[in-house]
Amino acid sequence: MNRNLFSGSTRCFHGVNIHKVLLGEVSNTLKTISSFNPIGNTRFPEVASALAVPQSNANTIYVAKRNSPLNIRSAQLLKTIDNGATWQDITTNIYKDSYVTYLTVEDQNPERVWATLSNFVVGETVYSSENGGQSWKNISYNLPNLPANCIVYQASDFKVLYVAMDIGVFYLKDGSITWKPLMGNLPNVIVHELEINQATKKLFAATFWRGIWSIDLLNEDLVLSKEFYSMKINLFPNPNTGSFTLKSDFDNIEKIQVIDILGRTLLDQKLNPKDLFYEKEFKLLNKRKGLYFVNFISGNLSKTIKMVVD
Secondary structure, three states, X not given: OOOEEEEOOEEEEEOOOEEXXXXXXXXXXXXXXXXXXXXXXXXXXXXXXXXXXXXXXXXOEEEEEOOEHHHOEOOEEEEEOOOOOOOEEOOOHHHHOOXXXXXXXXXXXXXXXXXXXXXXXXXXXXXXXXXXXXXXXXOXXXXXXXXXXXXXXXXXXXXXXXXXXXXXEEEEEOOOOOOEEOOOOOOOOOEEEEEEEOOOOEEEEEEOXXXXXXXXXXXXXXXXXXXXXXXXXXXXXXXXXXXXXXEEOOOOOOEEXXXXXXXXXXXXXXXXXXXXOOOEEXXXXXXXXXXXXXXXXXXXXXXXXEEXXX
């Protein structure tokens, strides 16, 4: 499928070669800015599968050419920074035998680019580059072993990536290594395309057979609350004799409290980030048998679980 992109006052099209037109031109004449090598004895290059142009610089373009098993031709990633005067091959072994479904580039930083792949290879679905494609980092992390179809980056307010998969949408905070599902009431179906509308602060998702859906863009408070209340907590042993160990996958619990059934606080301990990520042991001075409540606190968020001292 061919796509077109806006960048400032330019519209860019691709099929087998890249063409551009300046918006508002009287003639609206397409200018071809690439001359990729044709396939075999044909007159046409391989079809492009993805294209990315930063809004801040219409002269920088990334394009993915799909692989062609019939013509024994590997996929390619190409880049120009001079409006097509020269093209640089930035293909690596990551992409040669893969189908690149989507490319996106940070609008204010053309060196920062992401690519999604359509395959069923474990842990090989999303890659990022901080240096214009000279090197790539695998950021698939915990994504399901399914094709990734699209990726977009939310740079304002709260920096986060959204990726469209064959089973919905996932998001990744800048600096995090864990993708989280962003489902809401979205059907568990293939999502082909994502678009961000900054004016309305909405993320739009185009699905297979189930129409187009929208959701509010994530913000820091919303994500923190969502991750805090969905965190996994292990308290063991339970029951115990007043000594217990805590572990949680939420890495910013600021303190814990242990409260008895009369409302008295028996333990009030501040924590460092990730203290509970690797397990931490606690002891009660008052070891009376009974029911206790363990509070987990982060900012104005609080979550409570029960503990029995036997």
